[in-house]
Amino acid sequence: MIRIEHLHKTYPLERTARPAAGIPAAALSDINLHIRKGEIFGIIGRSGAGKSTLIRTLNMLERPSSGKISIEGEDITALDNNGLHLLRQRIGMIFQHFNLLNAKTAAANIDWPLKITGKYTQQERAARVTELLDLVGLSEHRDKYPAQLSGGQKQRVGIARALANTPHLLLCDEATSALDPETTQAILRLLLDINRKLGLTIVLITHEMQVIRNICDRVAVIEAGRIVEAGDVAEVFLHPQRAVTRSMVAESAPAIFSAETAVQPSALAGITQLRGLLVRLTYVGDITYQPILSSIAAATPALITILQGTIARIKDTPYGQLLVELRGEPADVAQVFATLDQHNIRHEVLA
């Protein structure tokens, strides 16, 4: 769907106003990403990391300094003005602050991108607007102005507007960051729903791991203009490699412990003296709901004490992560590990 190769973006010095050093500030450096058709791809990073710039290069609101971006096989960095207009008409985008036209009603806001293309008759547009209002659940608010709508409703108008020209790709620029948690959930559900119903590829940027965890299939972590980590959400979430990823994971789900915090006595839930091995178990998928631990306990004389743990979901995938103390003869311990391996339960001895 989207292929980004060696993407660089530097701003001329004047705009970033950085007095230090005579080199232009790099907003993005050497970005390489492949986004698959139909997936929800998240880009997470702290503010100023470059995620906003990155998503804007996907519809050329920001021109990259070098590198290549192709969308559905088309090199978009080579497009002329007209080609760019046509490309953008095929890509939807929603924004943190909605960016609706205040002088137009909800219906007229949705109609506007249809009008822009000049491809449809009045009747066709009216029918499409009604259909879209229905899709986002705003049928009874069609004649209201943005000022009369709540934040969540405004974002729904934004989504309907972005979908008007049946795009294959939807870009979400911090789409839920200005919304309260409940509304955020509703909007995320809507996005997921649209992704499934229409087979739409969604690229979103956010600073909240919660958003990634709720709807994304894959994620890339961006820091100081570079992708520092990328992969399946479950993998990145459960085994974050970089400090920045770990801290963002910790903010969204404090119960998940990283390798460092686990060995600190405070993290051991009051157990000061370890009598066996400290092991972290991670498992993803249906196995979460199977009685593996109890069958292990029944099969070996080894003792397992659960010190800390989480069972939750990433998107629709259940996962569990447990910190356990494992006591027993080396042979028994080895057998426990073997059984865990058999069930695809990842185990790491932390201490």
Next chain:
Amino acid sequence: MDFSLIDWADIWQATWETLAMTGFSLLFTILLGLPLGILLFITGKRQLLEQRGIYRVLSLAVNVLRSVPFLILLIVMIPVTVILVGTSLGVQGAIPPLVLGTAPFFARLVENVLREIDRGVVEACQAMGASKRQIIFGALLPEALPGLIAATTVTAIALMSYAAMSGVIGGGGLGDLAIRFGYQRFQTEVMVTTVAVLVVLVQALQFSGDRLVQHFTRK
């Protein structure tokens, strides 16, 4: 003061002349100032058609015209006015200098109103694949409508007071009446009456402008 000495037909006539001068000048001011204001805005820094050279030239021209005192402009313009409308006197003769004096002022107001519009709106339109023309006429101007109406009201009132000033060089209207009768013939009651009529006109303009702004405001 003896208000029975006032020739009300004169006052009536002068009021109409003032309204005519203001109305026609306003029309031409908008025709000239609105495109100029839009041009100033879009060629400005980090805007749709950033063109520093054009912006600087336009901006300088606007500033120069705005710094010439209106009374001087009235006098300097006389030969040009004669070429344009055939006379430098009366209602017709007042319109060219009025337009030249207020169009740059209006253009600046338009530029400022457009700048107040959230950049996000422009970005959203760009992301939809709108052309520059579509963004300006389909999004920016409708979004700016209440602000543009407010700017027009301010301009109309400025025009009315300038129109009165044009009485000094033989323009028609209430200003002319005030100068010839009120000042030169010491008929204080004429002076008071013309000022009173102007106050009423300005109030009416401001009131209608405010109502229109309110009507088109969607916030």
